[in-house]
Amino acid sequence: MTGSAAAAFAAPASRYLVTPIAVTDADALQPLSQDIARINSFGQVVMGRSLWTPSPRNGVFGASATLPAYGASGLLRRFDIADDGKVFGATYANLNPIDGYPRLWVPTAPNSAPTQVWGSSTLGLVATSFNSSGEFVWPVRVLSSGAVQHSIWRPGAPGAAPTQTRVAGTVPVSDGRILHARLSNAGTVVTTAYLSSSQGSMDFGQVKVFRADGSTVTLREGTSVPTSGLAMDVNAGELIVGAVRDGTGKRIPTRWVRSSSGAYVEQQLGPATPRSSFGYATAVDNSGNAVGVDFDNSFGSAVMWTGDQPNSTVLLQDRLEFHSGRGLALTIATDINSLGQITGLARNAAGQTQIVLLTPLRDGDANVDQRVNFDDLLVLAANYNRPADSWLDADFTGDGLVNFDDLLSLAANYNTGAAGDWAMAQAAIPEPASLLAGAVVPALSLARRRRR
Ligand SMILES: [Ca+2]
Numbered sequence: 001m002t003g004s005a006a007a008a009f010a011a012p013a014s015r016y017l018v019t020p021i022a023v024t025d026a027d028a029l030q031p032l033s034q035d036i037a038r039i040n041s042f043g044q045v046v047m048g049r050s051l052w053t054p055s056p057r058n059g060v061f062g063a064s065a066t067l068p069a070y071g072a073s074g075l076l077r078r079f080d081i082a083d084d085g086k087v088f089g090a091t092y093a094n095l096n097p098i099d100g101y102p103r104l105w106v107p108t109a110p111n112s113a114p115t116q117v118w119g120s121s122t123l124g125l126v127a128t129s130f131n132s133s134g135e136f137v138w139p140v141r142v143l144s145s146g147a148v149q150h151s152i153w154r155p156g157a158p159g160a161a162p163t164q165t166r167v168a169g170t171v172p173v174s175d176g177r178i179l180h181a182r183l184s185n186a187g188t189v190v191t192t193a194y195l196s197s198s199q200g201s202m203d204f205g206q207v208k209v210f211r212a213d214g215s216t217v218t219l220r221e222g223t224s225v226p227t228s229g230l231a232m233d234v235n236a237g238e239l240i241v242g243a244v245r246d247g248t249g250k251r252i253p254t255r256w257v258r259s260s261s262g263a264y265v266e267q268q269l270g271p272a273t274p275r276s277s278f279g280y281a282t283a284v285d286n287s288g289n290a291v292g293v294d295f296d297n298s299f300g301s302a303v304m305w306t307g308d309q310p311n312s313t314v315l316l317q318d319r320l321e322f323h324s325g326r327g328l329a330l331t332i333a334t335d336i337n338s339l340g341q342i343t344g345l346a347r348n349a350a351g352q353t354q355i356v357l358l359t360p361l362r363d364g365d366a367n368v369d370q371r372v373n374f375d376d377l378l379v380l381a382a383n384y385n386r387p388a389d390s391w392l393d394a395d396f397t398g399d400g401l402v403n404f405d406d407l408l409s410l411a412a413n414y415n416t417g418a419a420g421d422w423a424m425a426q427a428a429i430p431e432p433a434s435l436l437a438g439a440v441v442p443a444l445s446l447a448r449r450r451r452r
C-alpha cells in the first residue's frame with residue numbers, strides 16, 4: 001500500500017465499482033508478489049508488462065501502456081509502483097525465482113507512461129517495494145555467503161542510477177531466497193526468507209523486521225512448518241499482514257500489531273472456527289483494513305478484514321457494482337491504496353484470469369470522482385425515470401431504474417444541498433428532469449435537515 005501519515009480508522013466502502021483492466025496469464029489464486037497487481041495513490045495499476053493509468057486521477061476509466069524492454073530478454077516481473085508512477089521490477093535470465101536483474105522505470109512527468117529505464121547487472125534481486133517517499137528496499141544476495149543484504153535506495157533522475165541511503169539488515173539465508181520484502185513509510189523493512197525444505201512449502205519462511213532505529217525483530221523463526229510465516233505488507237502505523245502456517249500446515253491469514261512496548265502481537269485474521277483450507281492477507285491500508293484471499297469455500301474468494309473487526313471476514317464479491325465485466329468472480333485482492341481502491345484478480349466466464357480495479361462508491365457519486373455535486377445531479381437528471389444500465393447512470397439503488405430513491409441517495413450526500421442546482425440541471429436537461437420539479441426541492445431540504 002502507499003499513503004502518508006497514519007490516520008484514524010476509516011470504514012471500508014459498502015460498495016465498489018469494478019473496472020476490468022486486462023486479461024493476464026497469471027494464476028488467479030497466486031498470492032506471491034511475482035504475480036500480483038499493485039496500485040499507487042494516483043490509482044495506477046501495474047502488473048505483468050503493462051501499466052494502467054486512470055483519467056482523471058483515481059478514475060474508473062483509463063488506458064494501458066506497455067513498459068519498454070531493457071537489456072537482455074527474460075522473464076519480467078514488476079514488483080511495485082511508487083505514487084509518482086515509478087515502477088520497480090526485475091528481469092530473470094531463467095525461471096529461477098531467486099535472482100534477477102533490477103529494473104526501474106521512471107516517468108518523465110509524474111504519472112505519465114514511464115519511458116526511461118534504469119537497469120543493473122548486479123544479480124540477486126528479489127521482490128521489493130516502494131514507500132510513500134519513493135524510496136525502495138532492494139535485497140541483494142552476497143554471493144560469497146548466500147546471505148541477503150537489504151538496503152534502502154532512492155531513485156535518481158529519469159535514466160540515472162538510484163543511490164543507496166542505508167543498509168537495513170541482513171538475513172543469513174544460505175541460498176539467498178527472499179520470498180517477499182516491503183518497506184514502510186517509517187523506513188521499516190519486513191522480509192520473508194525461505195530457509196529450507198523443512199518448512200514444507202516454497203512460499204513460507206522466516207519473517208524478520210528491520211526497524212529504522214537499527215533493531216531487528218524476528219516474527220517467525222521459519223525453521224519448520226508450524227513456525228514459518230509470510231509477511232506481505234506493512235502500513236504507516238507499522239501494522240504487518242500476511243499469513244502463518246499452523247501445526248497442520250494450513251495457511252492462516254495473520255496480522256502483527258506493534259504494541260506500545262514495541263513488541264509485535266500476532267493475531268489471526270478472520271473467524272477462529274476451523275478453516276477448510278487457507279488464506280493470505282496481501283496488503284493493508286493505513287486504517288488497518290487488510291485485503292487478501294480466503295479459501296473457506298471450495299474456491300478462493302477476495303476478502304477484506306477490517307481494522308476494527310479483524311475477526312470477521314468481508315466477502316468483496318458481495319459489495320460489487322459493475323459497469324462492465326459482469327459475471328467476474330473475484331478470487332484474490334492484491335493491494336489497496338490510500339483512497340481505498342483495491343486491485344485484484346478474478347475469473348471471467350471464459351475461465352481466464354482478469355486483473356480488476358475496485359473503486360469505493362459513495363451514494364450519489366454517479367461519475368465516481370469521490371465527490372457528490374452538480375456533475376452527479378446532471379447525470380441523474382439526464383436519466384431520470386429511465387431504465388439504467390449501471391451505477392454510472394445514477395442508479396445508486398441497483399434496481400435498474402433512475403428514480404426518486406436514487407435522488408434521495410444523492411441528496412443525502414450532496415455537497416451544498418442547494419435546491420437551486422436542480423433548476424440548473426433541469427435547464428441543462430429539459431426533458432425527463434421536468435417530471436421531477438416538485439420532488440427535488442423536498443429531497444434536498446430533507447437531506448439538509450438530517451445533517452443538522
Ligand atoms: Ca461525483
Ligand SMILES: [Ca+2]
Pocket residue numbers: 394395396397398399400401402403405406
Ligand atoms: Ca435506482
